[in-house]
Amino acid sequence: MKTRIETALASALATAEREAPPKLAAALRHAVFPGGARVRPRLCLAVSEACGGDAPRLADAAACALELLHCASLVHDDLPCFDDAAVRRGRPSVHRAYGEPIAVLTGDALIIGAYDVVARAGAEHPRRLSPLITTISRAVGTPHGIVAGQAWESEVDPPLERYHRAKTGSLFVGAAMAGAIAAGADPNRWRPMGDRLGEAYQVADDLLDAHAGAEEAGKPTGQDLARVRPSAVSALGTEGALARLRRLIDEATAAVPECPGAPDLRALVVAMAERLVPAGLRQSAA
Amino acid sequence: MKTRIETALASALATAEREAPPKLAAALRHAVFPGGARVRPRLCLAVSEACGGDAPRLADAAACALELLHCASLVHDDLPCFDDAAVRRGRPSVHRAYGEPIAVLTGDALIIGAYDVVARAGAEHPRRLSPLITTISRAVGTPHGIVAGQAWESEVDPPLERYHRAKTGSLFVGAAMAGAIAAGADPNRWRPMGDRLGEAYQVADDLLDAHAGAEEAGKPTGQDLARVRPSAVSALGTEGALARLRRLIDEATAAVPECPGAPDLRALVVAMAERLVPAGLRQSAA
Numbered sequence: 001m002k003t004r005i006e007t008a009l010a011s012a013l014a015t016a017e018r019e020a021p022p023k024l025a026a027a028l029r030h031a032v033f034p035g036g037a038r039v040r041p042r043l044c045l046a047v048s049e050a051c052g053g054d055a056p057r058l059a060d061a062a063a064c065a066l067e068l069l070h071c072a073s074l075v076h077d078d079l080p081c082f083d084d085a086a087v088r089r090g091r092p093s094v095h096r097a098y099g100e101p102i103a104v105l106t107g108d109a110l111i112i113g114a115y116d117v118v119a120r121a122g123a124e125h126p127r128r129l130s131p132l133i134t135t136i137s138r139a140v141g142t143p144h145g146i147v148a149g150q151a152w153e154s155e156v157d158p159p160l161e162r163y164h165r166a167k168t169g170s171l172f173v174g175a176a177m178a179g180a181i182a183a184g185a186d187p188n189r190w191r192p193m194g195d196r197l198g199e200a201y202q203v204a205d206d207l208l209d210a211h212a213g214a215e216e217a218g219k220p221t222g223q224d225l226a227r228v229r230p231s232a233v234s235a236l237g238t239e240g241a242l243a244r245l246r247r248l249i250d251e252a253t254a255a256v257p258e259c260p261g262a263p264d265l266r267a268l269v270v271a272m273a274e275r276l277v278p279a280g281l282r283q284s285a286a
Numbered sequence: 287m288k289t290r291i292e293t294a295l296a297s298a299l300a301t302a303e304r305e306a307p308p309k310l311a312a313a314l315r316h317a318v319f320p321g322g323a324r325v326r327p328r329l330c331l332a333v334s335e336a337c338g339g340d341a342p343r344l345a346d347a348a349a350c351a352l353e354l355l356h357c358a359s360l361v362h363d364d365l366p367c368f369d370d371a372a373v374r375r376g377r378p379s380v381h382r383a384y385g386e387p388i389a390v391l392t393g394d395a396l397i398i399g400a401y402d403v404v405a406r407a408g409a410e411h412p413r414r415l416s417p418l419i420t421t422i423s424r425a426v427g428t429p430h431g432i433v434a435g436q437a438w439e440s441e442v443d444p445p446l447e448r449y450h451r452a453k454t455g456s457l458f459v460g461a462a463m464a465g466a467i468a469a470g471a472d473p474n475r476w477r478p479m480g481d482r483l484g485e486a487y488q489v490a491d492d493l494l495d496a497h498a499g500a501e502e503a504g505k506p507t508g509q510d511l512a513r514v515r516p517s518a519v520s521a522l523g524t525e526g527a528l529a530r531l532r533r534l535i536d537e538a539t540a541a542v543p544e545c546p547g548a549p550d551l552r553a554l555v556v557a558m559a560e561r562l563v564p565a566g567l568r569q570s571a572a
Contacts, residue, residue: 016428020434020437021437021444023440024434100367101436108362112423112433115419115423116424119420130408130409130412133405134405137401140398141395141399143304143305143311147310147398148310151307151388151391151395155307
């Protein structure tokens, strides 16, 4: 699965590297490789396989698009006007390495490239293309997706649940539903699992921010506290957040719909979620 | 035609306004209304009509998407790290009115919204959706579209023709080809017209920058000279640039392929191109 994802991502960037302005091409590569855990594309492919996986190229394209969109959101979120992050995945952030104009354009190019990848693969399955693209757009756009989530940070007293759902949860829901659509299955059955997993991921990210060092996280930690951002840790305490994470993982596995690949998918969900717990807390989370 | 475009744009923003974070919703509206001449969507609709216009809702969606993408590029191009423009279309630029984070997100949301609009309308014409989206992506992405054009500005000594084609010409080519695809026609016949018209627009924009006041242009002028950017006026002189503009308009009208709507379309091309000449130069351009 890892190979399928990395191959699809490399292929998506190949044209840009060959003919694009050199700094932009290098920045695109910097933003996408080497990646993180690729949890969203893995989820997408796993759901597609669980649904029969009859269109692997379309599923690969959807998975690739989700990761490109995730990378785009990281590049823009790291900009000086947002988090002003110097480090991402243990290396300089894109704007630190290539300058702010190229960082803005890298995010834009990744968003556009994501849709292009899906549209190309969709030529073989034209009836799946429209729902696939609207599902992905809902996950990243406004009013329910990542962009809306980031924009809630510019409001005084944002609605917390909507903020978290939009900024983090939406792309997990989108990944699960996109995997189903790519395989010609009903996407709505997969929404609850994506939703629970997305919330688990948010809680785990809050734990990571509060309890991991920058090396483990690959980015500066302690940011929620420093920026007075809402966090499961500040709301529930460490033990409370860990208990919530465990419950969400249980709910996510229970929400996997019955299908031939359900057992494998449940195992993957548990593995994904457990990996997110900071190393120092894993004993108490087990 | 104007009504169709404004209605499609208003409809595309309606959901965002209802449920998005309020500042983002307001910024989206600010970026799109009131618009400029809407030349790209008008070109798209005119080509669609000239090709028989059998799918008006899909054509409207494509036209709307092209304008949303154009607006996105203006919002990002105005950011402090690019042109740092305080004024656009005679009003404060988005980042001046709503702050830099919201301006970055507005551009992102407009790009995502553009694809969403096309995908929704494409459900009725699934076989046209894949070519429509890849054509639009080529016009705005990398290596040939607007994003690549803007990124060439970060390179020392960029290839001028590729720079101009990417930054300005590509979206005219995309608009013409998208109009054809929306109507189920062969898009490649329309590429030369879009290409000539795009170049005419670039020359006209250079003339506007050199010879119009900020009020007529709706933005600060004299920027090419101030930023030592390549310009048809600095390369050819005012008379030379006007002569080139006249020749390009002739070539664009001559490149309209034979079809039932060809005469109307030729008249539109001339009208569009003439409108771009600064008022003070219109006599000598006639």
